[in-house]
Amino acid sequence: MRTGIFITGTDTGVGKTIVSTGLILALKARGLNVGYMKPVESGCQVLDGEVVASDVRFVREVCGIRDDMDLMCPYRLKAAAAPSIASRLEDIHVDISYIVDQYFQLSLMHEIIVVEGVGGLMVPLNNNEVVTDLILQLGLEAVIVAKPGLGTINHSLLTINMAKMMGISVQGLIVNGFGKDVIGLPERTNPDEIQHFGNVPVLGILPWLKDLDFNACKPGSLLSEFMERIDINDLLPGDDDGY
Numbered sequence: 001m002r003t004g005i006f007i008t009g010t011d012t013g014v015g016k017t018i019v020s021t022g023l024i025l026a027l028k029a030r031g032l033n034v035g036y037m038k039p040v041e042s043g044c045q046v047l048d049g050e051v052v053a054s055d056v057r058f059v060r061e062v063c064g065i066r067d068d069m070d071l072m073c074p075y076r077l078k079a080a081a082a083p084s085i086a087s088r089l090e091d092i093h094v095d096i097s098y099i100v101d102q103y104f105q106l107s108l109m110h111e112i113i114v115v116e117g118v119g120g121l122m123v124p125l126n127n128n129e130v131v132t133d134l135i136l137q138l139g140l141e142a143v144i145v146a147k148p149g150l151g152t153i154n155h156s157l158l159t160i161n162m163a164k165m166m167g168i169s170v171q172g173l174i175v176n177g178f179g180k181d182v183i184g185l186p187e188r189t190n191p192d193e194i195q196h197f198g199n200v201p202v203l204g205i206l207p208w209l210k211d212l213d214f215n216a217c218k219p220g221s222l223l224s225e226f227m228e229r230i231d232i233n234d235l236l237p238g239d240d241d242g243y
């Protein structure tokens with residue numbers, strides 16, 4: 001039975017936090033009790049002595065989630081680098097089994113947890129484990145966030161195929177940020193090409209939202225656009241393939 005869904009991406013900055021937020025808002029609009037976890041965030045700023053994870057801050061504010069910060073984001077690292085590097089600088093060991101424990105606690109409090117990854121699938125978390133190890137140990141299925149433009153077919157297919165090779169089930173791919181750049185032939189044709197070669201469903205295309213302000217924690221039209229354009233029917237709790 002599904003207790004959560006893992007949002008990964010073809011790269012850092014592709015829109016995992018925005019898609020996670022849209023998904024949480026859309027699930028909440030269906031009456032579900034939804035949690036969020038960002039197991040590791042690097043590049044955190046220190047404000048008034050507190051280490052602030054900006055992804056978690058955005059989701060908490062926009063979605064009104066008030067869980068303990070140590071459950072939502074157990075590893076808040078300062079350096080803007082891969083977690084393996086950032087954690088080494090602070091003499092911290094990113095321990096996947098600890099993340100799984102925190103996830104389990106969160107899952108007792110919610111019907112479904114949206115877990116946001118770090119960068120893409122092959123980002124190192126410690127000396128010998130990468131994001132795919134985290135997904136497997138959490139026992140989650142993945143949704144991939146990808147860019148709309150030139151280059152995204154290659155990045156998407158690499159990500160889809162790596163997930164499959166590792167035994168991770170991919171529920172679908174969401175194209176994010178459509179219309180930020182000029183909409184040309186690649187933007188119009190990439191989703192079908194990815195779906196064909198990747199053999200995973202494209203769940204929808206989320207436009208670039210001019211009224212969204214990340215720093216001010218303002219989602220703008222995110223909920224209405226997400227609900228209109230992204231198919232979440234196969235992402236609901238308890239609706240997985242039964243493993």
Ligand SMILES: Nc1ncnc2c1ncn2[C@@H]1O[C@H](COP(=O)(O)OP(=O)(O)OP(=O)(O)O)[C@@H](O)[C@H]1O
Nearest residue numbers: 012013014015016017018119177207208209212214
């Ligand atoms: N659909 C969108 N509309 C408007 N702005 C967007 C959209 N998607 C992303 N952005 C902007 O791009 C930035 C990067 O997106 P986001 O933070 O979701 O990426 P990410 O994949 O979560 O990055 P990270 O790897 O750092 O977690 C956001 O802070 C936001 O300002």
Ligand SMILES: [Mg+2]
Nearest residue numbers: 016017055116
């Ligand atoms: Mg993010």
